[in-house]
Amino acid sequence: MKGLGYLAAACTAVCFSSNLRSAIIDFEADTIGSKPNGFSAVGHPTITFTDTVGTGLEINNFGFQGMGTRSLAVHGDTDGSRLQIDFSVPVTFLSLAFGNDDPGWTVSTDRAWLEIWNSGSFIAAASVVPNFDDVMNQTISYSGGPFNRAFFWYGDSLGNPSTGGGQSAVGLIEVVDQIEYTAVPEPASTLATAALLGLGAFGLRRWRNRT
Numbered sequence: 001m002k003g004l005g006y007l008a009a010a011c012t013a014v015c016f017s018s019n020l021r022s023a024i025i026d027f028e029a030d031t032i033g034s035k036p037n038g039f040s041a042v043g044h045p046t047i048t049f050t051d052t053v054g055t056g057l058e059i060n061n062f063g064f065q066g067m068g069t070r071s072l073a074v075h076g077d078t079d080g081s082r083l084q085i086d087f088s089v090p091v092t093f094l095s096l097a098f099g100n101d102d103p104g105w106t107v108s109t110d111r112a113w114l115e116i117w118n119s120g121s122f123i124a125a126a127s128v129v130p131n132f133d134d135v136m137n138q139t140i141s142y143s144g145g146p147f148n149r150a151f152f153w154y155g156d157s158l159g160n161p162s163t164g165g166g167q168s169a170v171g172l173i174e175v176v177d178q179i180e181y182t183a184v185p186e187p188a189s190t191l192a193t194a195a196l197l198g199l200g201a202f203g204l205r206r207w208r209n210r211t
């Protein structure tokens, strides 16, 4: 039974370490207003947000199009811009909620897109078909990597960013919130985790030897 104890201790330590490295940006502590490219939300200095065309970032209360009293919008309707998210500490998981999937400004083949990059190399692209109810009630995510850059945007079925306005030439402002990310553990905690796993394995061997 001693071995199982070691294993439980190792597992607890690993889970605790992993929880420490996961975080959610909800923008609730940020001030309302336009934000410059390279903006970081309060409490999350290792992550920056950039509008890839122009300077259209805005924190505001978008009601049901966002979550809580603060969300991040990427204007405008017609500039074909995307939201760029940069991580100074690489991550292995990213999830975000998206809203403003307005049926009056979309066509049924439009999608929400997430593209993942690491140090200038493309890793993956994912897309989700919005439910087109204008409400922030869906998420898009990617797990893998590690990676240090992501793009989010509304676009057509091929991933071309929206550049129009209205259903004939579709354009749409992205609104995002609840950005969850898991940073790669720092070397020190990796070593500590490895040591604990080694301890757990040692305990397991001891436990098996006893049976």
Ligand SMILES: [Ca+2]
Residues within 6 Å of the ligand: 026, 027, 028, 066, 067, 068, 069, 070, 071, 177, 178
């Ligand atoms: Ca929020």
Ligand SMILES: [Ca+2]
Residues within 6 Å of the ligand: 051, 052, 053, 054, 055, 056, 074, 075, 076, 079, 081, 082
């Ligand atoms: Ca823009």
Ligand SMILES: [Ca+2]
Residues within 6 Å of the ligand: 098, 099, 101, 130, 131, 132, 133, 134, 135, 136, 137, 138
């Ligand atoms: Ca929706």
